[in-house]
Amino acid sequence: MTENLFAHVRSWVLQDMSAAFPGLPTDVLAKIEVAPSRDAAHGDMATNAAMVAAKPAGKNPREIAALLVDALVKRAGIAKAEAAGPGFVNITLEAAFLLQQIPVILAAKEAYGQGTDKGQKINIEYVSANPTGPLHVGHCRGAVVGDALANLIAKAGYDVTKEYYINDAGAQVIALGRVVYFRYLQALGLADKADAYAASVPGGMQYGGAYLEPVGAAFAALHGTALVDKPESEWLDAARQFGVAKMLDLIRDDLAALRVYFDVFSSEDALVQSGGVTRGLAILEQAGLIYRGVLEPPKGKTPDDWEPREQLLFRATAYGDDVDRPVAKSDGSNTYFANDIAYHADKMRRGYRQMIDVWGADHGGYVKRMQAAVKALAGETPASLDIVLCQIVRVMKDGAPVRMSKRAGTFVELRDLIDEVGPDAVRFIMLMRKSDAQMEFDLNAAVAQTRDNPVFYVQYAHARARSVLRAAGEVTGLAQADLTSLAAPEELALIRKLISWPRMVDSAAEAREPHRIAFFLYELAGDFHALWNAGRDDAALRFIQAEKPVETKARLALVTATAMVIRSGLAVLGVQPVEEMR
Structure with a gap:
C-alpha cells in the first residue's frame, strides 16, 4: 500500500x-x-x-x-x-481504504511521509549574519525558516546541505577590528588612549555593545602591551580576524541554543583571497556578459544630482533583471554583488545546481540580479536559485514592544528570546506565519497553556496520546488490529488528516513553505483533541474500554499512528515532542 x-x-x-x-x-x-x-x-x-x-x-x-x-x-x-x-x-x-493506511503509518513510524530518494543535491544557505555581534530576533526568523525548510526538503527525499556564508570581507569587519582594538586598550586600563583612539576613527566607533568587552580582554591577554601605540597597519588584520573568530563562536552558541547546526561554513574572505571573484567574473566575461558602460540615472535621480560614469557591468537584463549591474566600484574594488556572484559560482562548482537562499525582506530588491547571475553562470546546464524572504519580527510583552537587550544595547537578542520562552516555542511560533509576512512574537502568548499557544496545543496533543498508551500498558500487534470499528466522524476526520501528511511534505517542500507544516500540526492536534473530547461526552468513543478489547486495540492503533505523525512533523520543525505536560 x-x-x-x-x-x-x-x-x-x-x-x-x-x-x-x-x-x-x-x-x-x-x-x-x-x-x-x-x-x-x-x-x-x-x-x-x-x-x-x-x-x-x-x-x-x-x-x-x-x-x-x-x-x-x-x-x-x-x-x-x-x-x-x-x-x-x-x-x-471507501472507509476500508482509509483504514488500510493505519498499518502503513505504524510500519513506517516517524519515517512516514519520507519521500523517495530524488537523487538531487540542494544547497540551502541561511542566517549568514555578519560576524560582528550576537544574533537578534530578525536573524532568528531566518534561522528557523531556513532550518525547517532544509529539514522539510530532506524529508521530501533530497540531499540537503545546510550552509552559512560568513561575511568576513569588507567594511563591517574592518569596523569590528577597530572596536576590538578599542576594547583591547580599555582592557589594559588605558582609558585615555582608548578614548583618544575612538575619537580618531572616521565616522566614529561602531558595535558599541558590551559583548565586545570580553573580546578585547582576550585580545589583551594574547598580545599584552605589544600593540599599544602601533599604527593600524600593524594590528588591524589581527584584530579583525580575532574578532570574527570570537563572534562566530558567539553565533554558533546562539544557534546551538536554537538547535540550528550547519554542515558547511563558507568564508567570503577566503573566497576573495583564493581568486574566487576573478574566477566567477571570468565565466561571465567569457560568455560576453561583462562590459564597460554607463547606466541610466536611478529612479528619483536627475542629471543635476547624478553624475554618469563608466562602470564595469554585468548584462543582467539579458536574464530578466531590470537594469545591468555594476561588478566593480569606481576605485576598481569589487562590489558586494561581484562577491556574491563568485559565491554562487563556487556553490555550483561544488556540484549544487539547485540553491535556496533565505534572506531578510530588506534584500528583496536584490533577488532579480542574483537569479540573473545564477542563470548566466549556469550556461547550458540548468541551475536554479530560489529566494525565501523573511519579514521583520516585533517582540511584544504585556502589550508593549520589547526594545532591546542589556548586552547588545540596540536590539533584542536571540538568546534573550530563547531564555524567555524556550527553543520549542521560538521555533514553532516563528513558523505560524508565512515568512514574507510581518509578525508579532507575543512573549505572554508563547508561554500560555491555551489553544492560542500553538506549540503548547500540539505538544499537549502528543502528551495526551502518550498518556493513553501508558495507561493501556504493553499492547502488541497493533498493525494487525481489526480497524473496522473506527467509524465515528471524529475518528475518520483524524484518519483523513493523518493520510494527508505525505502529500503535505511534498507540496510544502515544492512551495518552499515550511509554515505549512506548523499549520498542519495545529490542525492535526485539533482533530485529536476533538476525538479526545468526544470520548468524554460519549463513553463509546473512549480510547480504552476493558470490556471491548477489539475496539480498544483499534483505537490504540489510531492513537499510536497520531503520535507518530506528530513526532514526524515536529522533527521537520526542529521542535521536541513531550511525553507529558508539566
Missing part, C-alpha cells in the same frame, strides 16, 4: 485520462493535481484533470469530468466520484 494516498489516486486519474484521451501531451498531464477537498462534505479529494485537459482534448470540461467519474467509480477503494462546478471531480474514498 502506498504511503502517499493522493499520489496513488492521482496515478489512477492519469491512467483513466490517458485511456480516454491517448494524445494528451506530457506537460498537460503534469498539471493534473489531486488535492484534499476544501470542504469535507464534498469528499476526501478533488482533481482538476477535466479543466486542465479541456483545451488540448477539444471537449467541454464537464463532459470530460463525466467520463472521468465513470472510470473512477469502478476503482476498488473509491466509494463515490462526482463532477462539480466548472469541471472539478470530487472523490470519496
Whole structure:
C-alpha cells in the first residue's frame, strides 16, 4: 500500500485520462493535481484533470469530468466520484481504504511521509549574519525558516546541505577590528588612549555593545602591551580576524541554543583571497556578459544630482533583471554583488545546481540580479536559485514592544528570546506565519497553556496520546488490529488528516513553505483533541474500554499512528515532542 494516498489516486486519474484521451501531451498531464477537498462534505479529494485537459482534448470540461467519474467509480477503494462546478471531480474514498493506511503509518513510524530518494543535491544557505555581534530576533526568523525548510526538503527525499556564508570581507569587519582594538586598550586600563583612539576613527566607533568587552580582554591577554601605540597597519588584520573568530563562536552558541547546526561554513574572505571573484567574473566575461558602460540615472535621480560614469557591468537584463549591474566600484574594488556572484559560482562548482537562499525582506530588491547571475553562470546546464524572504519580527510583552537587550544595547537578542520562552516555542511560533509576512512574537502568548499557544496545543496533543498508551500498558500487534470499528466522524476526520501528511511534505517542500507544516500540526492536534473530547461526552468513543478489547486495540492503533505523525512533523520543525505536560 502506498504511503502517499493522493499520489496513488492521482496515478489512477492519469491512467483513466490517458485511456480516454491517448494524445494528451506530457506537460498537460503534469498539471493534473489531486488535492484534499476544501470542504469535507464534498469528499476526501478533488482533481482538476477535466479543466486542465479541456483545451488540448477539444471537449467541454464537464463532459470530460463525466467520463472521468465513470472510470473512477469502478476503482476498488473509491466509494463515490462526482463532477462539480466548472469541471472539478470530487472523490470519496471507501472507509476500508482509509483504514488500510493505519498499518502503513505504524510500519513506517516517524519515517512516514519520507519521500523517495530524488537523487538531487540542494544547497540551502541561511542566517549568514555578519560576524560582528550576537544574533537578534530578525536573524532568528531566518534561522528557523531556513532550518525547517532544509529539514522539510530532506524529508521530501533530497540531499540537503545546510550552509552559512560568513561575511568576513569588507567594511563591517574592518569596523569590528577597530572596536576590538578599542576594547583591547580599555582592557589594559588605558582609558585615555582608548578614548583618544575612538575619537580618531572616521565616522566614529561602531558595535558599541558590551559583548565586545570580553573580546578585547582576550585580545589583551594574547598580545599584552605589544600593540599599544602601533599604527593600524600593524594590528588591524589581527584584530579583525580575532574578532570574527570570537563572534562566530558567539553565533554558533546562539544557534546551538536554537538547535540550528550547519554542515558547511563558507568564508567570503577566503573566497576573495583564493581568486574566487576573478574566477566567477571570468565565466561571465567569457560568455560576453561583462562590459564597460554607463547606466541610466536611478529612479528619483536627475542629471543635476547624478553624475554618469563608466562602470564595469554585468548584462543582467539579458536574464530578466531590470537594469545591468555594476561588478566593480569606481576605485576598481569589487562590489558586494561581484562577491556574491563568485559565491554562487563556487556553490555550483561544488556540484549544487539547485540553491535556496533565505534572506531578510530588506534584500528583496536584490533577488532579480542574483537569479540573473545564477542563470548566466549556469550556461547550458540548468541551475536554479530560489529566494525565501523573511519579514521583520516585533517582540511584544504585556502589550508593549520589547526594545532591546542589556548586552547588545540596540536590539533584542536571540538568546534573550530563547531564555524567555524556550527553543520549542521560538521555533514553532516563528513558523505560524508565512515568512514574507510581518509578525508579532507575543512573549505572554508563547508561554500560555491555551489553544492560542500553538506549540503548547500540539505538544499537549502528543502528551495526551502518550498518556493513553501508558495507561493501556504493553499492547502488541497493533498493525494487525481489526480497524473496522473506527467509524465515528471524529475518528475518520483524524484518519483523513493523518493520510494527508505525505502529500503535505511534498507540496510544502515544492512551495518552499515550511509554515505549512506548523499549520498542519495545529490542525492535526485539533482533530485529536476533538476525538479526545468526544470520548468524554460519549463513553463509546473512549480510547480504552476493558470490556471491548477489539475496539480498544483499534483505537490504540489510531492513537499510536497520531503520535507518530506528530513526532514526524515536529522533527521537520526542529521542535521536541513531550511525553507529558508539566
